[in-house]
Amino acid sequence: MIPNSFQYHRPDSVDAAVALLTQYGDEARPLAGGHSLIPMMKLRMADVQHLVDLQAIGSLKGIAVAGGTVTIGAMTTQHELINDAALAKAVPLIREASLQIADPQVRYAGTLGGNVANGDPGNDMPGLMQCLDAVYTLSGPDGAREVAARDFYEAAYFTAREDNELLVSVRFDAPKGGYAYEKQKRKIGDYATAAAAVLIEKSGGKCTSASIAMTNLADTPVWCAAASEALVGSSLDDAAIGAAVAAMKSAIDPQEDNRGPVEFKTHVAGVVLARAISRAASRA
Amino acid sequence: MGKMHIKLTVNGKEEELLAEPRELLIHVLREELGITGPHIGCETSHCGACTVDMNGKSVKSCTVFAAQANGAEITTIEGLGNPDGLHVLQEMFKEHHGLQCGFCTPGMITRAYRFLQENPDPTEEEVRFGMSGNLCRCTGYQNIVKAILAAAAEMNAAKEAAQ
Amino acid sequence: MNEMTPPKEERSAALKGLGCSRKRVEDARFTQGKGNYVDDIKMPGMLFGDFVRSPYAHARVKSINADKAKALPGVIAVLTAADLAPLNLHWMPTLAGDKQMVLADGKVLFQGQEVAFVVATDRYVAADAVELVEVEYEELPVIVDPFKALAKDATVLREDLEGNMEGAHGPRRHHNHIFTWEQGDKEATEKVLGSAEVVAEEMVFYHRTHPCPIETCGCVASMDKVNGKLTVWGTFQAPHAVRTVASLISGIAEHNIRIISPDIGGGFGNKVGVYPGYICAIVASIVTGVPVKWVEDRMENLMATAFARDYWMKGKIAATKDGRITGLWCHTTADHGAFDACADPSKFPAGFMNICTGSYDIPTAYLAVDGVYTNKAPGGVAYRCSFRVTEAAYFIERMIEVLAIELGMDAAELRAKNFIRKEQFPYQSALGWEYDSGDYHTAWDKALKAVGYEDLRKEQAQRIADFKAGKTRKLLGIGLTHFTEIVGAGPVKNCDILGLGMFDSCEIRIHPTGSAIARLGTISQGQGHATTFAQILASEIGIPADDITLEEGDTDTAPYGLGTYGSRSTPVAGAATAMAGRKIRAKAQMIAAYLLEVHDGDVEWEVDRFVVKGAPERFKTMKEIAFAAYNQAIPGIEPGLEAVSYYDPPNMTYPFGAYICVMEIDVDTGEHEIRQFYALDDCGTRINPMIIEGQVHGGATEGYAIAMGQEIAYDEIGNVKTGTLMDFFLPTAWETPHYITDHTVTPSPHHPIGAKGVGESPNVGSVPAFSNAVHDAFRAFGLRQAHMPHDHWRIWKIANDLGLHG
Structure with a gap:
């Protein structure tokens, strides 16, 4: 498996990177950890003439937790997400989910920005970011703009990012209450058969707010407003969980693959969601 | 396309070479520098046979371009020990029969080296999770896990003795 | 007894023979990254081969145009079936008595089948050239279900066999049928079933899978035109069989072919067969006069070699x-x-x-x-x-x-x-x-x-x-x-591969100072033969396992053997090792008796020495005997201490x-x-x-x-x-x-x-x-x-x- 030739660029600033992306248009691709893109290039399924490596742009690194707001640079790796004490305290959901991505070597390389920007429905972070209601900051030739994670994904590998834009950071408010990331996969290193990210707040035994997002069950992550609403006001009993699962199932659109047929995936999606809700509720 | 000038520090030695940007790090090491310890097993970043230590992280060198590695500091199995002084992991893999065909072994030991730097006193479960980026087809992992736990114990004992 | 002589048990333990959890001698090189696998082999001027493979499971190959590929700088040759046909190498015999296309001859029969072989100066150029070979296919109906393959009107898959209803294992009853093999008593069994108190019936499916060793298959073929010698290093579980097959199909005399299995990164059956890549690399080396390497990637391994x-x-x-x-x-x-x-x-x-x-x-x-x-x-x-x-x-x-x-x-x-x-x-x-x-x-x-x-x-x-x-x-x-x-x-009377009896072999040479080298017809792929076969020998001849070098896999030096698969190494080559050891011991007994000035029958074996019966203080160790074998003229006994055994197992x-x-x-x-x-x-x-x-x-x-x-x-x-x-x-x-x-x-x-x-x-x-x-x-x-x-x-x-x- 040998990739095609390309020209390599290693800009040292966001502006320089954006300039390269602008200059080369759809012939260019930003390179973060590369563990999605490089295998595709080796299989010659991705044709890239200009590779814009972001590793030298220091401003894309880092995790800031301040005043209840979390800001994470796009080039922050999953390994760094797992090992950041402040983040683990503020948003333990991130650590719980990150540990379920790929394998140790890949987590040293794989970045939050790459995972959310690639648009691969198998990636875990997009659903997680929708669950957290994160906002992505994109830098382009005309400056920066923000797009909500819940508005970012259009179809598999199609996102709101323009070819000449760079996703530079992700921002969200540290959630309150309970959390859970439940993922079923065939083995370490696999994408999810089904995965659910859940946040729940409770007060006086009742659910006061909920957020639910599903991974690898459609060509984009699926944030399920109806499923979340089914929980709010309930005591998170079986009936409410059943209603949330039913609402989720009508929002997803899984496809058959080696992990199994649609019927199985739909069923498993319900199981992982119910488990995630229970676990999140127990932590709320 | 043209070749680019690449500088690497490999096992403490500075290396300079010309390579196409697309050349994979595993090929740079194996073909250009003659460092054949790391192997190619799957080519899609699943098996870990090509694992090397780059800038203090375990990486799968089949999924890193030469251009990306430019300027990096790399340690391979060849840099962990030598015939006159094996690394304790190398000793323990021998002692506990942690290898059979030997093809995955360099990547396995190189990964274990970094894992124990980060988690010097792991449980069996932590070893299995920490080594889950490396596939072995011969051993069923049981003796690999045993070897790594034994190496951790040895290294900790040596550390204590030194203090 | 000599006061300095340690007790039997101690001497026996020092041999690290049978039953000892001896640490592996292979591990020093593997743990230090110094194994020598086929892709580690690098030779001056070596070229790389890569395949154009079929994207279709069944298609007619209408045309192959390699002009663009050949024009790419660094591309030396592009081989197709048309190039191999004059050498009669476009098809090759399989080990099962069938034949297999080396490169697509008119049609392709499975996805991933080898269509053309590109030879270039490095693997990157070869991969680029593969993309440039233009193949025109006409798709044909595909059969993936063996039951549907036997339907009356099923598409003919093997057109080369059309009209030939006598297969390698008896008559074929359908154009997609290969053989029927029957064992036991049909009539009696049906009678038992018909009158049984209870009969359970079930369809049990064992699905298709793949050995998938962590190292894929590959080889380096090197034709030395000056000396007329062909050397092939490769992932071969049966190097001698490969040599014989290579000689039979290429016409190169067997003594001019040297097959070497270097370290092998797991086999599990994947590396028993002969694959088109080996043939193409050999042909390419013969054509170009320089070494040619072919190593499959993981997708090729899973798609094309040996399920x-x-x-x-x-x-x-x-x-x-x-x-x-x-x-x-x-x-x-x-x-x-x-x-x-x-x-x-x-x-x-x-x-x-x-x-x-x-x-x-x-x-x-x-x-x-x-x-x-x-x-x-x-x-x-x-x-x-x-x-x-x-x-x-x-x-x-x-x-x-x-x-x-x-x-x-x-x-x-x-x-x-x-x-x-x-x-x-x-x-x-x-x-x-x-x-x-x-x-x-x-x-x-x-x-x-x-x-x-x-x-x-x-x-x-x-x-x-x-x-x-x-x-x-x-x-x-x-x-x-x-x-x-x-x-x-297995027993040669009923087990052979391509007519080669499935015996195995061991050859032992004892050195004058009492250490030894043993060579076998098998080849380890991780089983640790160098460790265990030395243990068998240690127990047989009383030389410590640590003093015995074990070599396999080079057909120029190893005795002929059928290789390692089917758990046959210990039962067959292990037996040959013991038998060769016993031949050494028999000669050693005569030497010991001569040195001790007694009759052969008056000495008996004890762990690592021959001892005069009834006089335990009089003995000769194997080390002493070995030296004597090289420095004394012993009447009626040839100098040296060597043995070879070819073992045909009785069962x-x-x-x-x-x-x-x-x-x-x-x-x-x-x-x-x-x-x-x-x-x-x-x-x-x-x-x-x-x-x-x-x-x-x-x-x-x-x-x-x-x-x-x-x-x-x-x-x-x-x-x-x-x-x-x-x-x-x-x-x-x-x-x-x-x-x-x-x-x-x-x-x-x-x-x-x-x-x-x-x-x-x-x-x-x-x-x-x-x-x-x-x-x-x-x-x-x-x-x-x-x-x-x-x-x-x-x-x-x-x-x-x-x-x-x-």
């Missing part, structure tokens, strides 16, 4: 009401893909499938196997198994479970009731084998006791009650297996074992957890317990993968769906269970040291243990048979079909 299994086994088993088995009937449909490229002994087109009566005393049996062509990759090889033993073991161990269900009987009890009894050995099976030795009841009782079988059944009963009461969603499965293998192929060996798997199953997700895995192996005399245990761990892990998720799957138009390690299941340390190993020792009566071989037992035995655990978990809910692999969705489907999802 395993793909057996549809229809079974009927007859018994009395109280569970005494009276007859077994099996009809197997064997899917070989586009070419029959299995690597079985030639008189056994379905390998040793006729071991399918297993560990049981079944008086009457009949087996028929029909081989069939489909549009899938050619094979199928023995994936860590002795020629279809694993299919046979899976078949009988499933049939036993199905019979237990039919009888309403405990499956452990049913097995014990029907085991061949200890006193029945040597045992003649109804399908023609003579089992050498066994003690199944002892092993079985030990295994049941070790896992606490009765308590497990009680726990399971409680679990079922809890499940039915809605208290749990997890079921408990207890997977039982008692397997009997047949390994060590196969029959290792056996009892494996038990305890598995938790999540009914709602189809996930599982292995709570316990117990493996008791009886491989006869144990040479190195540490290595045996390692073999069991590794083989059981392969079995775990096969049973629980690993498959080569095709869609209906012949696309491979499992071409990378994302989808082809190789478990990591995280998923892999922990194993408890145990043993009994029932030596082989005919093997010089009583050893039977163990490498493949854990694959053979663990697959039914894992699969039976899945079945057992659902037995109370009415499950009889569900095909492997038992991945999440298929287990979920079992539960769903049984109505367990409410």
Whole structure:
């Protein structure tokens, strides 16, 4: 498996990177950890003439937790997400989910920005970011703009990012209450058969707010407003969980693959969601 | 396309070479520098046979371009020990029969080296999770896990003795 | 006795001979990254070959245009079938008596088939050139189902065989049919079935999978035109056989061919066959006059080289009401893909499938196997198994479970009731084998006791009650297996590959200072031969194992042998080693007697020396004898101390074992957890317990993968769906269970040291243990048979079909 030739660029600033992306248009691709893109290039399924490596742009690194707001640079790796004490305290959901991505070597390389920007429905972070209601900051030739994670994904590998834009950071408010990331996969290193990210707040035994997002069950992550609403006001009993699962199932659109047929995936999606809700509720 | 000038520090030695940007790090090491310890097993970043230590992280060198590695500091199995002084992991893999065909072994030991730097006193479960980026087809992992736990114990004992 | 002489036991231990968990001598180089695998070989001027492969499973090749590829700087040549045809190398014989296209000759028959071979100055240029070769295809109807392949109006796959209804193994009854192989007594078996009190019937499918060693296949071919010598380094499990085949098909005299197997990164049967890549690299080296390397990538490995299994086994088993088995009937449909490229002994087109009566005393049996062509990759090889033993073991161990269900009987009890009894050995099976030795009841009782079988059944009963009461969603499965293998192929009278008898060999040279080198016709791929064969020798000739170098894999230096697969190394080459050692000892005895000035019969062997009978203070050590062999003129005895032995085994060996798997199953997700895995192996005399245990761990892990998720799957138009390690299941340390190993020792009566071989037992035995655990978990809910692999969705489907999802 040998990739095609390309020209390599290693800009040292966001502006320089954006300039390269602008200059080369759809012939260019930003390179973060590369563990999605490089295998595709080796299989010659991705044709890239200009590779814009972001590793030298220091401003894309880092995790800031301040005043209840979390800001994470796009080039922050999953390994760094797992090992950041402040983040683990503020948003333990991130650590719980990150540990379920790929394998140790890949987590040293794989970045939050790459995972959310690639648009691969198998990636875990997009659903997680929708669950957290994160906002992505994109830098382009005309400056920066923000797009909500819940508005970012259009179809598999199609996102709101323009070819000449760079996703530079992700921002969200540290959630309150309970959390859970439940993922079923065939083995370490696999994408999810089904995965659910859940946040729940409770007060006086009742659910006061909920957020639910599903991974690898459609060509984009699926944030399920109806499923979340089914929980709010309930005591998170079986009936409410059943209603949330039913609402989720009508929002997803899984496809058959080696992990199994649609019927199985739909069923498993319900199981992982119910488990995630229970676990999140127990932590709320 | 043209070749680019690449500088690497490999096992403490500075290396300079010309390579196409697309050349994979595993090929740079194996073909250009003659460092054949790391192997190619799957080519899609699943098996870990090509694992090397780059800038203090375990990486799968089949999924890193030469251009990306430019300027990096790399340690391979060849840099962990030598015939006159094996690394304790190398000793323990021998002692506990942690290898059979030997093809995955360099990547396995190189990964274990970094894992124990980060988690010097792991449980069996932590070893299995920490080594889950490396596939072995011969051993069923049981003796690999045993070897790594034994190496951790040895290294900790040596550390204590030194203090 | 000399005061300085340590006691016998101490001297014996110092040899590190039989029974010693000696550390491996191979490990120093492997742990330091100094192994020498085929892709590590680099030669001046070496070129790289890469294949253009078919994207279609069945298509006519209308044209191949390599002009653009040839124009790419660095491309030296592009070979097609048209280039190979004048050399008559566009087709090659398979080890199964069929023939296989080296490069597409007019059509392609499976996805990934080799169409053209690009030779370039480096692998990057070669890969670029592959993209530039333009091939025009005309798609043809695709057959991936072996039963559909035999339909009257099915498309003809092998046009080269049209009109030729006499195959390598008898008549072909259909244009997509390869052979029919029958064993046992059909009429008698049908009679037993017709009058039996109970008959259980089931279709048992062992799916297509792949050995997938962590190193793929490859070679470096180097034609030295000056000396007329061809050297090929490659991933060969049988280097001598490759030399002979290469000579026969290339016309190069055999003495001018040197085949070298360097270190091999696992084989498991994948590296027995001869592949188009080897032929093309050799031709390319002959054409260019420089060395040519070909190494397949992982996708090519999974798509094109040597799959395993793909057996549809229809079974009927007859018994009395109280569970005494009276007859077994099996009809197997064997899917070989586009070419029959299995690597079985030639008189056994379905390998040793006729071991399918297993560990049981079944008086009457009949087996028929029909081989069939489909549009899938050619094979199928023995994936860590002795020629279809694993299919046979899976078949009988499933049939036993199905019979237990039919009888309403405990499956452990049913097995014990029907085991061949200890006193029945040597045992003649109804399908023609003579089992050498066994003690199944002892092993079985030990295994049941070790896992606490009765308590497990009680726990399971409680679990079922809890499940039915809605208290749990997890079921408990207890997977039982008692397997009997047949390994060590084999006696030359009935075992050959391409006419080469399946003996093996060992040659020993003792050096003047008392150390030694031994060379064998086998080749280790991780089994640790350099460690264990030296141990056999140490015990035979009294030279410490640490003082014996062991060499394999170079046909210029090693004696002729048939290689390593089918657990044959210890039973055959191990025996040759012991026998060669005994020849050394016989000569040493004469030398010792001469030196001690007594008759030959007056000295006796003691650990590492010959001692004068009745005078223990008078002796000569092997070290002293060795020196004398080189420095003294001994009347009537040639100088030197060397021996060679070619060993033709009188029988196969029959290792056996009892494996038990305890598995938790999540009914709602189809996930599982292995709570316990117990493996008791009886491989006869144990040479190195540490290595045996390692073999069991590794083989059981392969079995775990096969049973629980690993498959080569095709869609209906012949696309491979499992071409990378994302989808082809190789478990990591995280998923892999922990194993408890145990043993009994029932030596082989005919093997010089009583050893039977163990490498493949854990694959053979663990697959039914894992699969039976899945079945057992659902037995109370009415499950009889569900095909492997038992991945999440298929287990979920079992539960769903049984109505367990409410």
